[in-house]
Amino acid sequence: MEKTDIRFPKKEWSVAVRINHWCMVSFIMMLVITGIYIAKPFTYLSGETYYKFLMGNTRFVHILFGVGLVLIFIWRVYLMFFSRFHADFKDFFAFTDIKNTIAQIKFYLLVSNKPAEHKYLYGPLQSLAYGGLMIMLFAMCLTGVILMGPAHSAGLTGFVYKLVKPLENIMGGLAVVRVIHHILTWGFILFGFVHLYMAFWYDCVFQEGTVSSMIAGLLFKKKKH
Amino acid sequence: MGRQKDKSYQSTVSRQYRQLMEQCKINLDKMEQELPPPRDDLKDTLKERGVSRRDFLKWASLTTSALMLPPMFKPLVARAAENFSRLPVVWLHFAECTGCSEALLRSTYPNVDDILLDTISLEYHETIMAAAGYQAEACLEKALHDFPGKFICVVEGAIPMGLDGHYLTLGPKGKTGLEVAKEVTSKAAVTICIGSCSCFGNVPAAKPNPTDCLGVGDALGIKTINIAGCPPNPVNFVGTLLHYLMFGALPPCDSLGRPVWAYGKRIHDYCERRPHYDAGEYVEEWGDDGAKKGWCLYKMGCKGPYTFANCAKVRFNAGVSWPVMAGHGCIGCTEPAFWDSMAPLEKPIAEKNVIGGEVTVDKAGAALLGVTLAGMAAHGVISAIKGHKPENHD
Ligand code: SF4
Numbered sequence: 001m002e003k004t005d006i007r008f009p010k011k012e013w014s015v016a017v018r019i020n021h022w023c024m025v026s027f028i029m030m031l032v033i034t035g036i037y038i039a040k041p042f043t044y045l046s047g048e049t050y051y052k053f054l055m056g057n058t059r060f061v062h063i064l065f066g067v068g069l070v071l072i073f074i075w076r077v078y079l080m081f082f083s084r085f086h087a088d089f090k091d092f093f094a095f096t097d098i099k100n101t102i103a104q105i106k107f108y109l110l111v112s113n114k115p116a117e118h119k120y121l122y123g124p125l126q127s128l129a130y131g132g133l134m135i136m137l138f139a140m141c142l143t144g145v146i147l148m149g150p151a152h153s154a155g156l157t158g159f160v161y162k163l164v165k166p167l168e169n170i171m172g173g174l175a176v177v178r179v180i181h182h183i184l185t186w187g188f189i190l191f192g193f194v195h196l197y198m199a200f201w202y203d204c205v206f207q208e209g210t211v212s213s214m215i216a217g218l219l220f221k222k223k224k225h
Numbered sequence: 226m227g228r229q230k231d232k233s234y235q236s237t238v239s240r241q242y243r244q245l246m247e248q249c250k251i252n253l254d255k256m257e258q259e260l261p262p263p264r265d266d267l268k269d270t271l272k273e274r275g276v277s278r279r280d281f282l283k284w285a286s287l288t289t290s291a292l293m294l295p296p297m298f299k300p301l302v303a304r305a306a307e308n309f310s311r312l313p314v315v316w317l318h319f320a321e322c323t324g325c326s327e328a329l330l331r332s333t334y335p336n337v338d339d340i341l342l343d344t345i346s347l348e349y350h351e352t353i354m355a356a357a358g359y360q361a362e363a364c365l366e367k368a369l370h371d372f373p374g375k376f377i378c379v380v381e382g383a384i385p386m387g388l389d390g391h392y393l394t395l396g397p398k399g400k401t402g403l404e405v406a407k408e409v410t411s412k413a414a415v416t417i418c419i420g421s422c423s424c425f426g427n428v429p430a431a432k433p434n435p436t437d438c439l440g441v442g443d444a445l446g447i448k449t450i451n452i453a454g455c456p457p458n459p460v461n462f463v464g465t466l467l468h469y470l471m472f473g474a475l476p477p478c479d480s481l482g483r484p485v486w487a488y489g490k491r492i493h494d495y496c497e498r499r500p501h502y503d504a505g506e507y508v509e510e511w512g513d514d515g516a517k518k519g520w521c522l523y524k525m526g527c528k529g530p531y532t533f534a535n536c537a538k539v540r541f542n543a544g545v546s547w548p549v550m551a552g553h554g555c556i557g558c559t560e561p562a563f564w565d566s567m568a569p570l571e572k573p574i575a576e577k578n579v580i581g582g583e584v585t586v587d588k589a590g591a592a593l594l595g596v597t598l599a600g601m602a603a604h605g606v607i608s609a610i611k612g613h614k615p616e617n618h619d
Contacts, residue, residue, distance in 0.1 A: 109606075
């Protein structure tokens with residue numbers, strides 16, 4: 001057995017972040033699937049109208065998970081600033097270290113063997129992608145709440161809708177809000193694929209157990225920390 | 226529901242309504258004293274047009290409920306209708322097609338709304354007045370002089386702002402639309418914008434908007450009541466004027482200046498095809514089986530879900546029909562910039578061309594996804610072949 005194979009576990013992700021991550025994955029997947037049906041429904045032919053409720057149910061699920069996503073997003077932002085394990089809001093700016101960023105781009109393009117230094121929780125490009133995801137999530141939740149508003153004018157929804165109505169007017173009406181919502185969905189789909197690929201690629205290239213780190217929370221480093 | 230059974234709640238509500246009614250009576254008295262006598266007696270006019278008293282009362286109760294008032298206001302609505310022709314109105318036309326005037330003043334089977342609009346005391350209306358040239362100008366000046374701060378200014382059409390407003394000049398003195406609008410609205414009691422052009426710019430202001438058209442409110446920086454629609458429903462206009470006669474004030478409006486009683490809910494919320502929407506039954510093609518069965522027009526580009534208006538409730542042409550009932554989706558004409566934001570009009574909004582040409586969001590997204598997947602595959606294979614490994618990594 002060679003010495004270099006000895007690895008030391010290092011805790012990378014807190015329990016809260018891990019749970020939050022998997023909630024987000026499942027909720028976003030559910031929302032993309034139901035969202036695609038709402039955007040491009042197919043006709044449900046068999047049976048009589050009075051006992052069918054396909055679009056109604058799909059919209060119900062979509063709204064249910066959408067409200068859930070708003071809460072998960074708020075939780076994630078809270079963890080960003082107040083996590084007791086590691087409040088990571090500064091790590092979202094890792095890309096501002098230009099030298100590091102260039103080194104990372106070269107490493108990703110397979111032209112150099114020196115990856116960026118591991119100064120922050122996220123790599124420079126990773127920070128950019130996750131920062132973008134947070135912004136997309138915010139925009140998605142906001143447009144979603146605006147679209148939910150007019151159909152449910154009572155209770156909390158009605159109250160929140162009053163608050164966001166000026167934004168709807170600024171954007172140019174519900175139709176424009178809807179288009180933005182639709183475009184952002186594609187952003188999530190693209191992010192999902194790239195994120196998945198990068199996680200696997202990291203796991204293969206660095207051999208630190210990147211994929212399992214989001215489950216067990218541990219990365220296996222060569223040096224002790 | 227629980228709150229309605231509550232006695233104290235109910236007594237508060239009925240007290241408030243009684244107060245409102247008192248206020249309304251006082252206001253109507255005031256109007257009757259201040260404004261000139263009605264031009265025609267409504268009772269005679271109705272008789273001439275073959276509308277019975279019973280029909281008139283039916284209309285009154287309908288309008289009362291459309292205005293979201295309790296039934297006890299019915300006599301007051303009827304009284305306001307009788308005084309309708311007292312209101313001096315100056316009707317201005319700017320960049321538009323006169324479709325709104327046509328829709329309001331011309332109907333084959335006029336109901337009470339249309340008759341009321343026929344009897345309206347128009348001091349100035351470019352399309353239908355007999356006067357022309359300097360004589361017309363004199364009419365306008367007379368109206369401004371006789372009823373300062375009393376008359377209602379109705380504006381139809383957007384105001385071109387380009388070239389200092391010179392894309393639109395009117396009348397024998399060659400005034401620009403902007404000048405006329407400023408002059409008249411500054412003396413009016415209220416300015417009512419009729420049609421989406423004067424409310425938000427609409428078709429004249431659609432991209433690329435060569436004449437820099439703006440809605441009246443934006444162009445002059447004033448508060449207007451916006452009876453949006455292309456064309457709007459006569460009921461919404463008449464109801465707003467009746468509200469003004471009854472309460473001396475315009476009805477509460479949403480954030481875009483549209484009266485809430487008419488534009489508070491979406492087309493989609495009132496639509497009679499809505500059950501088919503929720504069931505998942507859509508017209509897939511013009512004239513298919515679904516179309517014959519009256520299924521939802523969402524996939525044929527209905528913009529009802531994004532459009533605030535009461536068309537489904539009050540309908541057009543004396544309640545005969547409305548676009549979705551006739552089998553074509555809503556095109557969203559009561560919304561700002563609908564010509565641009567609602568396009569494509571006969572396809573779902575998800576198929577909007579954002580980049581231009583034939584490229585829809587979905588096509589662009591799918592192409593991008595394809596490129597990404599191919600790139601990832603290539604990247605993975607090359608990494609494996611090269612045996613890409615980090616150097617000196619901790
Ligand atoms: S026809 Fe239009 S307004 Fe009516 S339910 Fe379908 S989408 Fe909504």
